[in-house]
Structure formats: structure tokens, C-alpha cells
Amino acid sequence: MTTVDQAKAMAKRLRAALSARDLAVSHATTLELVAASLGHDDWNTASAALDRPAENVPRFLEAVPILRIFDEAKAREFYCGFLGFEAGFEHRFEPSLPLYMEVARAGLRLHLSEHHGDASPGSTVFVPMRGVHAYHRQLTNKRYGYARPGIEHAPWGDVLEVADPFGNRLRFCERRAG
Incomplete structure (x- = not known):
């Protein structure tokens, strides 16, 4: 609002x-x-x-999902190479310890973590968006060897689902009007 x-x-x-x-x-x-x-x-x-922010009342600004990854190179290939995200910050407590990083594209931010306690593999993130058919064409044109996602016409909208190399699923959905 x-x-x-x-x-x-x-x-x-x-x-x-x-x-x-x-x-x-x-x-x-x-x-x-x-x-x-x-x-x-x-x-x-x-x-x-119009909405007025009240003091001492919680306001949620956004949710940033954390997805479990197991291999930095595969994560970069999938999220940056295939999906077109840009790498943001990266953090390791020490050079040989697990990676925690952010990737972002067009207003969507995801955190990717190699830390076993941060997230469970096999999670699903639902991402409302506009332009799902254009995004589908971009992904299809890349001829990525490990995924050729299609679009499902669900009652709530057109859904483009992709699975990362770690079993996590991203469901990009352009909701139907009405």
C-alpha cells in the first residue's frame, strides 16, 4: 500500500x-x-x-530465502550463468570454511549457503514476477545442458519452475489478473 x-x-x-x-x-x-x-x-x-508507518509496530520489508548449496562452482554456473543473477556479497569465516553469498536479479535477492545448519536441501521458493514468458525465452535460448524448463498454466498463473543442482526449486509465477 x-x-x-x-x-x-x-x-x-x-x-x-x-x-x-x-x-x-x-x-x-x-x-x-x-x-x-x-x-x-x-x-x-x-x-x-494512506498507510502511515506507526512507531513500535513491526513492518516486514522483504523476505530473503536462504538456499542450501554444496558446490560453489555449480552454484555460480546455475544462478549466475543460467538464471542470470549477479553475485553480491560473499562471506567465509576463514578461507577454507563454507561459503555464504548473495545473488540478485531484478529485485529478487537469494542467499546461498554451504553451511549445513542454514537451510535444508530441497526447498521451494515461490517468486511472483512479471515477464515470465520473456524470462522463459531467455533461459531456453541459453541451451543449458542440465535444465530445459517449461511453463505450466496453473489456475493462479503461469509458472516457470527450475531446479538447482542441489534439489532446490524456484517457482517463478506471473499471476493472472482477476
Whole structure:
């Protein structure tokens, strides 16, 4: 849900964009336009209805799944080479100890761990997304020797499931409207 602060930032960006096109409007006018675009009658109604972060109330920002891996080279080949993720941070307590690393792509972050206590092999991660058919074409065009995933047309959306070399499954799903 949009917060009051996000709506105010939208109004600020809108005012700057209009100003760049030599259209001078007041901040109040852009607040009213943003309120209307969010489905409210006016800014006062929007301001009362929009989400306000309360102090001392938990807010979950995102979940980052941890997936168990057993071989760094295979993990990099699959997640970075095949799926197109970028490696982020990497951590080892000592050079010869297990790897803990992050991979990310288009807003999705995953943590991969060789530590036996971090996760169980064979986990499934459900990933809502847009563009699942385009992603499917990208993966298919790579001609990866160990996976040729298809798309399943499930009642809740189109699902592209891939299994990593360690038995974990990633279910990318583009939900259907309605």
C-alpha cells in the first residue's frame, strides 16, 4: 500500500517533471493530482486513508530465502550463468570454511549457503514476477545442458519452475489478473 511519504514524493517528482516542460503548478495541485491517481477525491481524503508507518509496530520489508548449496562452482554456473543473477556479497569465516553469498536479479535477492545448519536441501521458493514468458525465452535460448524448463498454466498463473543442482526449486509465477 502507498504511504503518505511515498505519495508526497510522487507529487514532488510530478511537479519537477511538469516544471521541466515549462508547466508551473503548485505543490498543492500536484498533491491533488496524486490523490486522484490513487483513487481518492482529494488530498485530505488520501492523506487520511494512506498507510502511515506507526512507531513500535513491526513492518516486514522483504523476505530473503536462504538456499542450501554444496558446490560453489555449480552454484555460480546455475544462478549466475543460467538464471542470470549477479553475485553480491560473499562471506567465509576463514578461507577454507563454507561459503555464504548473495545473488540478485531484478529485485529478487537469494542467499546461498554451504553451511549445513542454514537451510535444508530441497526447498521451494515461490517468486511472483512479471515477464515470465520473456524470462522463459531467455533461459531456453541459453541451451543449458542440465535444465530445459517449461511453463505450466496453473489456475493462479503461469509458472516457470527450475531446479538447482542441489534439489532446490524456484517457482517463478506471473499471476493472472482477476
